[in-house]
Amino acid sequence: MSTAYEVTSEEEAAGRSHLRSFDRGAVREFVDRHIVPFADMYDRLGRIPDELLDRIAEAGLWAPFLSAEVGGAGLDMVTLGRVHEEVGRGCSSVRSLLTVHTMLAWAVQRWGSPAQRERWLPEVAAGRTLGAFCLSEPGAGSDAAGIVTTAVDHRGGWRLNGTKTWVTGGQRAELFLVFARTATSIGAFLVPRSTSGVSVQPIDDMLGTRASMLAEITFRDVLLDADALLGPSGFTAGMVLTGTLDLGRYSVAAGSVGIIQACLDACAAYTATRTVGGTQLRHLPLIQAKISDMVTDVRAARMLVEEAGRLKDAGDADTIMATWVAKYFASTAAARHAGEAVQVHGAGGCSPRHPVARLYRDSKVMEIIEGSNEIQRLTIAAAAYQGRAA
Ligand SMILES: Cc1cc2nc3c(=O)[nH]c(=O)nc-3n(C[C@H](O)[C@H](O)[C@H](O)COP(=O)(O)OP(=O)(O)OC[C@H]3O[C@@H](n4cnc5c(N)ncnc54)[C@H](O)[C@@H]3O)c2cc1C
Structure with missing residues (x-):
């Protein structure tokens, strides 16, 4: 049977793994095959091996939103968000590398001179130069x-x-x-x-x-x-900063959805097999409450990210606020559910035996990067008072 993420035997032999498409199923297969099984090892090593960075390059995942002319796939922002969610489900460290590379690649595409674009975009699209x-x-x-x-x-x-x-x-x-x-x-x-x-x-x-x-x-x-210098001399980098941080925030929001999904997957699998006093955890109401909150929040967070992505694709400036809201909601939900995921796994959740310990530590970072929670709340509240007398 053919799948969205196919590897021919020749490609397998050559160690290559091209994505046939960037739909969620194809990216999920890539992540499940090349990232999920190794994420805890990367976490312990404290680095992502070049072998995976090369695989990401071969799959065309470094900057697929760039135009086909420079080696990208012209991906829309909604689909890019799904890609970053799937990668974030597998490993937040890998997703973080994608995030900052995306920010640089996008800035060059948006504000680079023709010479800068010619010099750098094919390099960053191919992942030969990481940003x-x-x-x-x-x-x-x-x-x-x-x-x-x-x-x-x-x-x-x-x-x-x-x-x-x-x-x-x-x-x-x-x-x-x-x-x-x-x-x-x-x-x-x-x-x-x-x-x-x-x-x-x-x-x-x-x-x-x-x-x-x-x-x-x-x-x-x-x-x-x-x-x-990116942009004409004297041009304020405020535009570059706002644009790149907005995109970074979008990626982190999507990655946080991935963390919630990973918590949900881990908890559903664990509670279906673990018995306490002869009862499977899945049958205990307090455990069901945690699972139902994860199911609800992952859907809500995903919808907020998709809304921000749709506004980006439409060129609507409201995407900036939609992205703040999505990142705030998704990152706080990720941190909350990762804490509950450790709880559900008991002592095992505090050990390297289960990925939830890594998810818990990674989720805390999501509340700090690309605008901390406090800054997010200040910005969101300020928007609520826009147009009202002081
Ligand atoms: C894993 C990781 C990766 C990172 N990667 C990058 C990167 O690639 N590039 C990069 O440039 N930076 C990066 N950062 C830095 C990140 O952007 C900053 O940590 C973040 O902007 C917060 O800045 P700070 O740590 O200096 O905290 P501070 O700005 O010193 O803030 C400390 C605390 O005070 C709160 N605070 C600040 N101002 C207010 C206010 N007005 N009202 C209420 N509370 C407030 C903050 O929310 C925070 O809780 C990374 C950070 C981490 C942890």
Whole structure:
């Protein structure tokens, strides 16, 4: 029988695994085959092996929303959200790498000059060059306006100085999207890792998304050509920041739906077999209550993400608020249900024996990245008062 995700015997022999389509079934098969069985091992290793990064490239999953001209598949945002949900169901560290790569690829597609697009888009579409997103600094996280990294004019180009931290994929990425202060605004710069003056310090042993290869990156008198700047000179990076963070938030929201689904799958399987005092857990009302809440919230969170995706596809600016809401709802629900999933598994849930321990740790990260819960609530509440007298 033919499946959505087919691997021919020649491809199998060559270790290749092309996706025939990006529908949910095809991506699910890819994730179940190449990610789910290994996610706990990646978590323990603290890294994603190159072998999987290459498989993702072969499957065309790094940036499938890019146009076919540059090697993408022209995927719409609703479908991209489903892809990131499925990957997030398998492993939040892998999904995190996809998220930051997506943010960089999208920024180049949206704001890159023809030369920048020609130089980088085929590379990032193929996954030959992996991207990372460098905004946070030791002294500036939620307050992005507080960044102190500078890019000053230097002989027709730029001299970059500063430190970026918590950079997902920073240990592995070859191209960094770096936000820095210029004389007139905040600029977004494309900085290849190989540039002189760039140094990468791994950050390991995080609570969650432990395999996402975080790094602190220092830029010391890094000299860049004029065309390292994304968008015309003097153009405020506010647009780039808003656009890329919105997309990152969308991806994290989708990944959080994946975490809820993974919690539900794990709990349904476990409670169907585990007996306590001669009764299967599935027959206990308090356990059923937890499962029913997971079923309800995963559907609600998925619908919110799909709504945000539809608005993106329609070019409707309301997608920004829809994405805030989706990310807030999905990430808090993921953290709540991951806690309950550990509870349902008892002591085993606190051990490496079940993936719920990893889901629990990963879910906490979702409440902090791409706009913490507190910032999300401030933004959502502010929108509720828009147009009313102060
Ligand atoms: C695993 C992981 C991966 C990451 N990857 C990246 C990456 O790839 N690139 C990148 O640039 N950054 C990355 N980050 C950083 C992330 O974006 C920041 O952690 C986040 O923006 C919060 O900033 P902060 O940690 O400095 O916390 P702070 O900004 O110092 O906030 C501390 C606490 O105060 C709360 N707070 C802040 N302001 C307010 C307010 N006005 N009202 C109420 N409460 C408030 C926050 O919600 C938070 O709970 C990553 C972080 C993690 C944990």
